[in-house]
Amino acid sequence: MNGDVIQTRLQDRLYATAARLLALAGLVLALAAGGVGTAAPLVNPVDFDTAEQEAQYQKLVRELRCTVCQSETIYESNAALAGDMRRRVYEMTAAGASEQEIIDFLVQRYGDYVRYRPAFQANTVLLWTSPFLILVVGGLIWMQVVRQRRRLVPREALTAQERDALERFRRGE
Amino acid sequence: MMLRRIMLPLVAILALLGLFYVGLGMDSRALPSPLVGKPAPAFQLESFFDPDVTITEADFIGETALVNVWASWCSTCLAEKPYLMELARQGITIHSFNYRDTRENARRYLSADMNPYDKIAFDPDGEAGMEWGVYATPETYLLDPQGTIRYKRIGPLNPKLIREEILPLIAKIEAENR
Numbered sequence: 464m465n466g467d468v469i470q471t472r473l474q475d476r477l478y479a480t481a482a483r484l485l486a487l488a489g490l491v492l493a494l495a496a497g498g499v500g501t502a503a504p505l506v507n508p509v510d511f512d513t514a515e516q517e518a519q520y521q522k523l524v525r526e527l528r529c530t531v532c533q534s535e536t537i538y539e540s541n542a543a544l545a546g547d548m549r550r551r552v553y554e555m556t557a558a559g560a561s562e563q564e565i566i567d568f569l570v571q572r573y574g575d576y577v578r579y580r581p582a583f584q585a586n587t588v589l590l591w592t593s594p595f596l597i598l599v600v601g602g603l604i605w606m607q608v609v610r611q612r613r614r615l616v617p618r619e620a621l622t623a624q625e626r627d628a629l630e631r632f633r634r635g636e
Numbered sequence: 637m638m639l640r641r642i643m644l645p646l647v648a649i650l651a652l653l654g655l656f657y658v659g660l661g662m663d664s665r666a667l668p669s670p671l672v673g674k675p676a677p678a679f680q681l682e683s684f685f686d687p688d689v690t691i692t693e694a695d696f697i698g699e700t701a702l703v704n705v706w707a708s709w710c711s712t713c714l715a716e717k718p719y720l721m722e723l724a725r726q727g728i729t730i731h732s733f734n735y736r737d738t739r740e741n742a743r744r745y746l747s748a749d750m751n752p753y754d755k756i757a758f759d760p761d762g763e764a765g766m767e768w769g770v771y772a773t774p775e776t777y778l779l780d781p782q783g784t785i786r787y788k789r790i791g792p793l794n795p796k797l798i799r800e801e802i803l804p805l806i807a808k809i810e811a812e813n814r
Contacts, residue, residue: 530771531771531772543736543762544762544765544770544771544772547761547762547765547766548766551766570670571670572670572671572677572766572767572768572769573670573769573771574669574670574769575670
């Protein structure tokens with residue numbers, strides 16, 4: 464009877480461990496998959512006169528945000544608006560518009576937010592520089608800590624009196 | 637020394653929590669429109685009611701007017717419609733874009749209740765929508781008599797918004813133009 468209880472407990476624990484391992488494996492797989500490739504391209508067939516235009520189109524659709532599905536580029540997104548934007552990028556590119564002209568066109572209508580890679584400008588300075596600022600601040604703190612540690616005086620050897628006291632303590636006196 | 641050891645991380649954590657608190661309160665969907673303060677963008681579309689009639693931005697300009705973007709497939713638009721009806725009853729002109737829709741469905745949408753709109757431009761492919769920076773239906777713009785966009789709302793109107801933002805702004809524009 465008692466043995467049975469122990470056995471079921473053991474089983475429970477085994478199952479729990481297995482479930483946790485499975486979840487972990489799933490997580491690792493999902494991360495790996497995410498790293499390997501993003502969603503399949505949903506691009507409408509495009510046909511350009513020159514390779515430069517093709518390259519510009521392919522670059523731009525990955526740099527513009529689908530504004531209704533906020534964390535996707537218009538290249539990845541299935542939304543109707545993203546389709547419209549891809550079409551507009553295609554038409555403008557085919558008509559000879561430059562990369563900057565197309566970006567400006569969309570920024571004028573949808574705001575800076577439409578840029579998936581924010582431009583470096585007055586209101587994004589902190590966004591772009593904060594990682595480096597944090598690195599510098601962290602480095603300074605680290606240097607400070609190292610210097611403080613170095614300043615610590617190494618402990619001097621025990622005096623004869625202290626050694627005696629320690630010995631007595633050890634013996635339990 | 638001990639006090640500093642505790643205070644520093646404590647302050648850092650409190651600062652971080654403060655940031656989170658502010659961040660959670662922000663509406664990630666509330667996006668500033670770059671079009672506010674700019675003239676109504678140009679467009680050229682068929683009239684919803686008569687394919688032979690062309691509607692351009694000039695048809696929307698001339699008086700203080702709301703411009704609503706709607707579609708029959710948009711349930712939020714349907715929920716917003718009573719407020720538009722009420723505004724129209726109060727004598728406020730509301731023009732609109734019928735966005736990515738078919739005339740058949742949209743006509744049913746309008747006749748189910750009544751029609752709050754004055755002029756309706758038919759935009760089945762979202763062409764004017766792109767010029768006007770439309771994200772998703774419903775959206776509402778407020779134009780002054782000179783045709784400048786004075787306000788834009790992404791998402792449905794509600795009584796609070798109408799009472800606290802739209803009606804006061806309309807009153808202000810009317811006062812400016814008296």
